C-alpha cells in the first residue's frame with residue numbers, strides 16, 4: 416500500500432465537494448471513473464463516505480493499481496471496482512473497455528498538473544464521450560489563471576513539477592475551459608479549496 420501524505424490531507428475537503436455537487440442525485444446509484452487514482456486513498460475514502468457512487472479507479476502505472484487493490488482489500492469497500500490500467504492521453508476507445516455515455520462522474524485529482532498537455536486533451540475528449548448528458552468532470556489541483564501563476568508558492572510548485580518533467584506543470588484554467596468547450600462540456604463552477612488549490616466542475620451539455 417503506497418501512502419500519499421497529501422492525499423491524506425486533502426481527501427476530506429474533496430469529499431465535501433463531491434457531497435455538495437452530487438447532493439441532488441443521492442437517490443440513485445451513480446457510476447464514477449477516477450483517472451490517475453495514484454495510491455487508492457481517495458477512492459476508498461470517498462466510497463466509505465458516499466454510498467451512492469460505484470467507483471472505477473484507474474491509473475497509468477501498474478504499481479499504483481497494485482496499491483489501489485491493497486486499499487480495496489484493507490478497507491473492504493464494496494463500491495470500488497478493481498482498478499484498470501488506463502492512459503488518459505489515449506483516445507477513449509482505449510479506456511479499458513468503458514462505454515460511451517456510461518459515467519455520471521469523472522474525477523481527476525492532481526493529474527493535469529503532473530502530466531503533459533496531451534493528457535489534458537485526452538481527459539476532456541474522453542469525458543465528452545464517456546460522460547452521460549449532465550455528467551460532471553471534476554479536476555482538482557493548482558492552476559494558472561489567464562497565464563498567471565499565483566501566489567508565489569504555486570510558482571514554486573510549477574517550477575518543481577517542471578523539473579520532474581518539462582512537459583508537466585500547472586494548467587491554465589482558460590485553456591481547460593476551451594478544451595472543455597470543444598468537447599461538449601462547460602466550466603460550471605470553480606471552488607476555492609484553500610489559497611492554492613481549486614476544484615473545477617465541468618458539466619457535459
Ligand SMILES: C[S@@+](CC[C@H](N)C(=O)[O-])C[C@H]1O[C@@H](n2cnc3c(N)ncnc32)[C@H](O)[C@@H]1O
Nearest residue numbers: 422451452453475502503504524525529530534
Ligand atoms: C500526482 S499523482 C496524483 C495521484 C492521486 N490522484 C492523488 O491526488 O493522490 C498523478 C497520478 O496520475 C497518474 N498519471 C499520470 N499520467 C497519466 C495518464 N496519462 N493517464 C492516467 N494516469 C496518469 C500517475 O501515475 C499518478 O498516479
